[in-house]
Amino acid sequence: xxxxxxxxxxxxxxxxxxxAAYIHFVEKTKTSLYAFxxxxxxxxxxxxxxxxxxxxxxWNNWSNILAWAADLPQSALMGYAVKTLQRTFRDxxxxxxxxxxxxxxxxxxxxxxxxxxxxxxxxxxxxxxxELWAAVRELDPTKQGLIFLMYVDEKSVRKSAQILxxxxxxARRLHKRAMTELRSKIEGEI
Numbered sequence: 001x002x003x004x005x006x007x008x009x010x011x012x013x014x015x016x017x018x019x020a021a022y023i024h025f026v027e028k029t030k031t032s033l034y035a036f037x038x039x040x041x042x043x044x045x046x047x048x049x050x051x052x053x054x055x056x057x058x059w060n061n062w063s064n065i066l067a068w069a070a071d072l073p074q075s076a077l078m079g080y081a082v083k084t085l086q087r088t089f090r091d092x093x094x095x096x097x098x099x100x101x102x103x104x105x106x107x108x109x110x111x112x113x114x115x116x117x118x119x120x121x122x123x124x125x126x127x128x129x130x131e132l133w134a135a136v137r138e139l140d141p142t143k144q145g146l147i148f149l150m151y152v153d154e155k156s157v158r159k160s161a162q163i164l165x166x167x168x169x170x171a172r173r174l175h176k177r178a179m180t181e182l183r184s185k186i187e188g189e190i
Contacts, residue, residue: 022062026055029078033085040089050092054085135185143178146171 033054038047058065058081069077136147142164149160161171 018062018066021066022059025058025077025081029081032078033081036082037085037089040086046092050085050089053092054081054088057084057088131186132182135182138185139178139181142166143174143181146174147178147182150175 030051034047034051037051037054038044041047041050065077065080069080136144139147145164146160149155149163150157155163157171157175158168161168164171166174
């Protein structure tokens with residue numbers, strides 16, 4: 001993976017366009033990144049899909065990459081691509097494991113609702129949502145922020161802790177306490 005990638009250097013007489021630099025980058029890195037993708041996926045088709053998605057993400061951020069990579073060694077660009085590939089593979093694994101299993105379970109348990117049942121369920125859901133968010137508003141501001149970050153913005157505990165300026169362990173502790181408080185408030189109303 002030590003492939004050197006030639007990036008455009010400002011002021012150079014034969015400066016490549018950003019598109020040409022990207023094409024050059026893909027040509028230089030495709031073999032090593034595919035090998036790495038295959039070592040993660042253990043499946044040729046999945047490895048190709050992960051690699052394609054990685055290159056798409058790199059292309060979407062290419063102008064920013066060129067801006068910061070000009071002052072860095074060219075290996076930094078390969079490192080960025082490898083990290084993007086790892087994250088893409090991780091996201092794929094997360095998506096196919098827990099979420100799809102949950103959705104399949106609930107899809108198989110769901111039966112079509114009549115219009116009357118659907119309206120009743122919508123009204124019940126809206127009432128429960130109002131009660132839940134009323135209970136969230138009664139929490140202290142830090143716990144409110146944590147609940148909002150994790151359940152509305154869908155941030156991880158680690159990312160939520162960074163945003164709130166606390167350790168991950170503290171965020172986990174606050175989350176557990178917030179959930180306990182919410183359960184007791186909601187059960188007390190029932």
